[in-house]
Amino acid sequence: MALVTTTEMFAKAYNGGYAIGAFNVNNMEIVQGITEAAGELKSPVILQVSKGAREYANPVYLRKLVEAAVENYPDIPIALHLDHGDSFETCKACIDGGFTSVMIDKSGESFEKNIEITRQVVEYAHERGVVVEAELGTLAGIEDEVKVAADAASYTRPEEVQEFVERTGCDSLAIAIGTSHGAYKFKPEQCTVNEKGILVPPPLRFDVLEECMKRLPGFPIVLHGSSSVPQDFVKMVNQYGGSMPNAVGVPEEQLRKASQLAVCKINIDSDIRIAMTAVIRQYLAENPSHFDPRQYLKPARKAVKDMVAHKIVNVLGSDGKA
Numbered sequence: 645m646a647l648v649t650t651t652e653m654f655a656k657a658y659n660g661g662y663a664i665g666a667f668n669v670n671n672m673e674i675v676q677g678i679t680e681a682a683g684e685l686k687s688p689v690i691l692q693v694s695k696g697a698r699e700y701a702n703p704v705y706l707r708k709l710v711e712a713a714v715e716n717y718p719d720i721p722i723a724l725h726l727d728h729g730d731s732f733e734t735c736k737a738c739i740d741g742g743f744t745s746v747m748i749d750k751s752g753e754s755f756e757k758n759i760e761i762t763r764q765v766v767e768y769a770h771e772r773g774v775v776v777e778a779e780l781g782t783l784a785g786i787e788d789e790v791k792v793a794a795d796a797a798s799y800t801r802p803e804e805v806q807e808f809v810e811r812t813g814c815d816s817l818a819i820a821i822g823t824s825h826g827a828y829k830f831k832p833e834q835c836t837v838n839e840k841g842i843l844v845p846p847p848l849r850f851d852v853l854e855e856c857m858k859r860l861p862g863f864p865i866v867l868h869g870s871s872s873v874p875q876d877f878v879k880m881v882n883q884y885g886g887s888m889p890n891a892v893g894v895p896e897e898q899l900r901k902a903s904q905l906a907v908c909k910i911n912i913d914s915d916i917r918i919a920m921t922a923v924i925r926q927y928l929a930e931n932p933s934h935f936d937p938r939q940y941l942k943p944a945r946k947a948v949k950d951m952v953a954h955k956i957v958n959v960l961g962s963d964g965k966a
């Protein structure tokens with residue numbers, strides 16, 4: 645199977661009450677870990693590339709790595725998606741370069757400006773068989789390329805979504821319901837502390853999601869910032885020389901619930917980063933004389949695979965849906 649768009653994946657996910665995982669890729673081990681898990685579990689998958697990933701790895705390398713994955717796993721649908729496209733030009737470069745899906749993220753602009761640029765991308769993309777994700781509402785976050793201060797974030801306004809989708813013609817819509825990018829999604833003062841001393845974040849705004857669903861029946865919704873920041877891996881990072889105090893993510897049960905509703909695409913990057921870093925830190929601490937990168941990248945790749953397999957089965961529910 646060649647690379648596919650997300651159209652069929654999302655229609656099936658919407659009707660089947662599950663979601664497709666969109667995992668960020670930056671290098672070979674990440675591409676391999678994700679697609680090994682998806683291949684073995686017969687799950688559709690979205691491999692997404694951020695602006696930072698394009699700068700880090702060079703767009704050609706990333707595209708060729710994804711092509712290799714498609715060749716290795718011909719039986720599962722794989723989409724190649726631009727994550728947080730910042731301009732028409734970046735989207736155009738990816739569309740021209742073989743991506744099957746792009747995100748244009750003008751959520752930081754006015755409603756009208758967001759519509760204008762999204763519409764421009766949609767026209768260019770649709771003429772070439774590529775689908776477009778847009779965003780309304782602003783997520784807080786501290787990722788390199790996605791810097792939004794917590795106080796600048798705002799939930800999506802359900803009363804705007806129908807007009808936005810109609811006027812832009814976008815194929816899916818990312819909304820802000822309380823998730824955010826990175827490993828520090830909530831300040832400790834926003835959380836309660838459970839009996840094990842673990843920070844419990846405020847719940848996602850399912851009321852906002854449900855209002856959006858009512859206004860956009862059958863339309864695929866996307867959740868960014870959906871890492872759960874697993875505390876066992878955070879502990880491992882800290883145990884082996886790292887420092888990630890008060891790292892906290894979105895509880896997996898809430899994402900599972902969202903995937904049973906209109907959420908068809910769930911973006912996960914930080915959990916993969918944390919798992920790789922934890923395993924590499926542990927490996928190097930326990931094997932101080934080793935210096936062959938393959939020795940620590942092998943368990944890191946396995947950690948990516950295990951993390952993605954866990955998400956597919958326990959959070960997304962997309963196993964067996966290829």
Ligand code: G3H
Binds near residue numbers: 697727788790825914
């Ligand atoms: O949403 C942001 C993704 O986690 C990508 O992060 O811009 O550091 O590649 P990045």
Ligand code: 13P
Binds near residue numbers: 826
């Ligand atoms: P996390 O930082 O929660 O993994 O979110 C990733 C994301 O939204 C990529 O677009």
Ligand code: ZN
Binds near residue numbers: 728790868869911
């Ligand atoms: Zn994102």
